[in-house]
Amino acid sequence: MCGIIAYFGKKNVAPILIDGLKKLEYRGYDSAGVCLLNNGKLQSAKVKGRVSELEKLALGLNPANIGIAHTRWATHGEPNEVNAHPHFGCPAGRDPATRDKPEIAVVHNGIIENYSALKEILEREGHIFVSKTDSEVLSHLIEKFYDGNLENAVVKALKLVEGTFGIAVLCSKENKIVVARKGSPIVLGVGEEENIVASDAVAVLPFTKKVVYINDNEMIVLTEGNYSIKNFEGQAVEKVIDEIKWTATEIEKKGFKHFMLKEIFEQPNAIENTLRGRIDSENKIKLSIDIDFNLIKRIVIVACGTSWHSALIGKYLIEKLAGFSVDVDYASEFRYRNPIIGTGDLLLVISQSGETADALAALREAKAKGAKTLGIINVVGSTISREVDSGIYLHAGPEIGVASTKAFSCQVTALLLLALYLAQQKGKVISKEFFDDIRDLPQKVEETLKQSDKILLLAEKFEDSKNFIYLGRGLNFPVALEGALKLKEISYIHAEGYPAAEMKHGPIALVDSEMPVVFIATKDSTYSKILSNMEEVHARGGQVIALLSETDNSVSNLTENIIMVPKCREELMPIINTVPLQLLAYHIANLKGIDVDKPKNLAKSVTVE
Ligand code: M6R
Numbered sequence: 001m002c003g004i005i006a007y008f009g010k011k012n013v014a015p016i017l018i019d020g021l022k023k024l025e026y027r028g029y030d031s032a033g034v035c036l037l038n039n040g041k042l043q044s045a046k047v048k049g050r051v052s053e054l055e056k057l058a059l060g061l062n063p064a065n066i067g068i069a070h071t072r073w074a075t076h077g078e079p080n081e082v083n084a085h086p087h088f089g090c091p092a093g094r095d096p097a098t099r100d101k102p103e104i105a106v107v108h109n110g111i112i113e114n115y116s117a118l119k120e121i122l123e124r125e126g127h128i129f130v131s132k133t134d135s136e137v138l139s140h141l142i143e144k145f146y147d148g149n150l151e152n153a154v155v156k157a158l159k160l161v162e163g164t165f166g167i168a169v170l171c172s173k174e175n176k177i178v179v180a181r182k183g184s185p186i187v188l189g190v191g192e193e194e195n196i197v198a199s200d201a202v203a204v205l206p207f208t209k210k211v212v213y214i215n216d217n218e219m220i221v222l223t224e225g226n227y228s229i230k231n232f233e234g235q236a237v238e239k240v241i242d243e244i245k246w247t248a249t250e251i252e253k254k255g256f257k258h259f260m261l262k263e264i265f266e267q268p269n270a271i272e273n274t275l276r277g278r279i280d281s282e283n284k285i286k287l288s289i290d291i292d293f294n295l296i297k298r299i300v301i302v303a304c305g306t307s308w309h310s311a312l313i314g315k316y317l318i319e320k321l322a323g324f325s326v327d328v329d330y331a332s333e334f335r336y337r338n339p340i341i342g343t344g345d346l347l348l349v350i351s352q353s354g355e356t357a358d359a360l361a362a363l364r365e366a367k368a369k370g371a372k373t374l375g376i377i378n379v380v381g382s383t384i385s386r387e388v389d390s391g392i393y394l395h396a397g398p399e400i401g402v403a404s405t406k407a408f409s410c411q412v413t414a415l416l417l418l419a420l421y422l423a424q425q426k427g428k429v430i431s432k433e434f435f436d437d438i439r440d441l442p443q444k445v446e447e448t449l450k451q452s453d454k455i456l457l458l459a460e461k462f463e464d465s466k467n468f469i470y471l472g473r474g475l476n477f478p479v480a481l482e483g484a485l486k487l488k489e490i491s492y493i494h495a496e497g498y499p500a501a502e503m504k505h506g507p508i509a510l511v512d513s514e515m516p517v518v519f520i521a522t523k524d525s526t527y528s529k530i531l532s533n534m535e536e537v538h539a540r541g542g543q544v545i546a547l548l549s550e551t552d553n554s555v556s557n558l559t560e561n562i563i564m565v566p567k568c569r570e571e572l573m574p575i576i577n578t579v580p581l582q583l584l585a586y587h588i589a590n591l592k593g594i595d596v597d598k599p600k601n602l603a604k605s606v607t608v609e
Helices: 013-027 051-059 115-124 136-145 150-160 259-265 267-275 305-322 357-368 383-387 406-425 432-449 452-462 476-491 500-505 527-539 570-591
Strands: 003-008 031-038 041-048 066-072 104-109 165-171 174-182 187-190 195-198 210-213 218-223 226-231 298-303 325-330 345-351 372-377 390-393 467-472 494-499 516-520 543-549 561-565
Touching (some): 003 104, 003 165, 003 174, 003 218, 013 066, 013 195, 031 051, 041 051, 066 104, 066 165, 104 136, 115 136, 136 150, 150 165, 150 174, 150 218, 187 226, 259 267, 259 570, 267 406, 267 432, 298 357, 305 325, 305 345, 305 406, 305 476, 305 570, 345 357, 345 406, 357 383, 390 406, 406 432, 406 570, 432 570, 452 543, 452 561, 467 476, 467 500, 467 527, 476 494, 500 527, 516 527, 516 570, 527 543, 543 570, 561 570
Parallel strands (some): 298 325, 298 345, 345 372, 372 390, 516 543, 543 561
Antiparallel strands (some): 104 165, 165 174, 174 218, 187 195, 187 210, 218 226
C-alpha cells in the first residue's frame, strides 16, 4: 500500500526522505516521488518503479530542509510517472483561475470516493487536472480554498471529501507541512528541533523512538523545530509521547538474503516472546483482558489473509479447549452484510499490522452494535490496537516480509493462550503436560527449521510445477490453506488448500502426474483418514508430498517426497507444520528468482477496502 514520509528540521531532507521511502518499500508500491520546499519554491521528482531510481533524481534537487515523499500502490490510474505522488494544484499562471495562487503539493494514502464529482466542479472552475488519480482533487481543492492559511485550506478541502486519507501537504508560500488523517495511519516521530511524519512507525524508527499516534480527524502542523496537533475544528489536542519498543536493527536483514527467510528463522524466538510472562509457575494463564467472560455467549473472529487462517485454528482451539461457540468471518465480508452481533458477543480481531482497513471497519461495526472487542495484534500503537476494548500483543518484532510468517505462528500461540485462559476461567483443568509441551514449542520449531536444506531439494524438484494442491484435516486444514497462500503469493504458482476429505467432491478431478499434492499428515486424530486420501491421490498418478511426524515410515510405498517434523500434541501441530510449508514456498520462489520480499501486486498492509 502507499507510504508517506515528511520531514521538517535542520538537515538536508532529500536523503532522509529517500531512506524513509526505502523503509516503506516492504509495504508494496509501483511508483514513488518527492517534493522539497526551498526558498518559496517547490521542486519535485517522480518515477515509475523503484525508490533507488528516484534517489538519483531526488539527491540532485537543490538542498532543502522541508519535504514530503510517497510510494504509490495504484488504485485509480495505472502506475506511471504522472499518476505518482506528489500531486499539485495548477502551476501558477497555467490557468487564469489560479494565477495568483501558490503552488500546492500533496501526497495521499487512501481513496477519495467522491473524487469524480469534486473533479467535475473544479474543472468547471478552471482547474486543470493532469493525472488519472483520485488524489489529485486534494491538491486542487486546497489550492481553491487557500487564502493565506494552509491549515484552514486543508480543513475546508477535507470537509468536502468522502473516503479515507492520510495526507501531507506543502505550500510554496508557507514554511510548514500540514498532515491529516482519516482512516489511514499516520505517526509523528519527535526529534530534537526536527520532526518526521510517516504512515508507518518502521520509517520513523531509524530517526527516533519517540512517537505520537494521531487519530482520525486530527492534523499535525510541522513548523521550524516544532509541531502542533489539532482536530479539524482547530482545537488543540493533548497527546502523549509513546516510545517504540522495536530497535532499528530489528528491521535489518542480518545476513539473510530476504526478510522473509530471516522472519521464518526468527520464529522460535518470536514464539517465546509471545509466551513470555503469560504462563505463571502454577500454570495459570496471565492475560490482561478486561472483559467479563461470564457475559459472553459467543465469539466472532474477523481477520484477513494469513490472519484469517490463524482465526480458523483459533476456532478449533477455543471450541475444543474452552467450549465457547466461535464463528470466523473474513473481515471484508463481515461488514458488507448485516452481521448479527451485539451485547453478549465478543468480536476478536486478528491483524499483524493492526491497520488492515477491512478488519478495522469490522471492528467499528461490531463496537457500534454493542459487542465487546478484543484484538490480537503485532504492531504496538496501531489503529486497531488503540480501538479494541482489550488486546493481546504478539511481541513478534517487526514483520517486513510481505508474506506473513512469524506473525502467523505467534497469532496461533496467542490464540492457544486465549483458549487456555478461557478454559481456566470456566474452571476446566489443563494438564501439567500440556503446559510442558507449550514451553517446549520454541525448541520444536527450532528443530523443524533444520529441515530447510531437505526442503530445498524438494523445491528444486517441484519448482516448475504449474499447480499445487495442499490437503489437511481438522487443525491441519487451515495449515493447508496457509501453505497454499504462501506458495501462490511469492512464487506465483497456482495453489489450492482444501480439507482433505473434500478432495473427493471435486478437486480430485485435477489430479494427474503433473500435480503435486502436499498432505499435512502428522499423527493427529484424523491421521488414518488422511492416509486413505493419500492412497486415492497416489492411485490417480498424483505426486504426493507428505508432511509426517518423525519416524513415521508408513507411506514410503506411496512417495519419496517426505518432510518429517518433531512429534507434538495435536493443538501445537499447526505451528510446527506451517514452518516447512513456509520454507517450501520460500525456496521455490527464490529458485525462480523472485524478490520474495516484494511480490508483484501485493502490499504488506492493506489500508484500503
Ligand atoms: O496485517 P494483517 O494481519 O491484518 O494482514 C492481513 C493480510 O493482508 C495478510 O495476512 C496477507 O494475507 C499476507 N500477505 C499473507 O502472507
